[in-house]
Amino acid sequence: IELQQKLLEVTENGLNNVQKVVQDTVQEELKSAQNTIQTEMKSYSSVLTNTCSAALSQKKIRAAVKSATDSEDRSRNIIVYGVEESDSEVLPEKVSDILHEIGEKPAVTDCCRIGFKRDETGVRPVKFTVRSPDVANQLLRKAKLLRSKEGFKSVYISPDRTVAERRAYKK
Numbered sequence: 001i002e003l004q005q006k007l008l009e010v011t012e013n014g015l016n017n018v019q020k021v022v023q024d025t026v027q028e029e030l031k032s033a034q035n036t037i038q039t040e041m042k043s044y045s046s047v048l049t050n051t052c053s054a055a056l057s058q059k060k061i062r063a064a065v066k067s068a069t070d071s072e073d074r075s076r077n078i079i080v081y082g083v084e085e086s087d088s089e090v091l092p093e094k095v096s097d098i099l100h101e102i103g104e105k106p107a108v109t110d111c112c113r114i115g116f117k118r119d120e121t122g123v124r125p126v127k128f129t130v131r132s133p134d135v136a137n138q139l140l141r142k143a144k145l146l147r148s149k150e151g152f153k154s155v156y157i158s159p160d161r162t163v164a165e166r167r168a169y170k171k
Contacts, residue, residue, distance in 0.1 A: 076135075078129075079158050080095065083095075083125075108129070
């Protein structure tokens with residue numbers, strides 16, 4: 001019986017030693033994993049901070065907002081080319097006459113000539129604004145009807161485009 005008790009004690013001591021070694025190893029591995037995770041999180045955080053600050057700079061945000069508002073404003077504008085120019089002209093009436101020829105009578109606002117007056121032979125385009133982009137699109141769809149109307153064969157209606165859009169459209 002004494003041998004059995006000594007055997008049990010030795011076995012128990014051996015198990016305790018194995019258990020302590022396993023716990024120490026697990027603790028070391030856990031600390032190592034935590035350190036690795038902290039290091040990776042710090043590096044990821046710094047990369048993310050640098051990337052986000054560059055991507056969302058104040059200038060880029062302003063430029064995006066300005067571009068969106070300009071696009072919205074231009075979507076309601078129409079440009080008419082080839083309308084004869086005179087000193088005593090009433091542009092809203094001329095524009096209304098042109099639109100009447102294609103069967104449209106939208107409310108026209110902000111009607112003006114654009115560009116610099118160069119000489120007597122140059123004809124500057126006319127820019128006007130309508131109530132909504134849908135009305136502008138309806139006018140643009142019917143613009144080709146002017147080619148068949150007498151006295152309006154040299155009058156062209158087009159959307160208001162930026163300089164970059166005009167260059168791209170020409171290509």
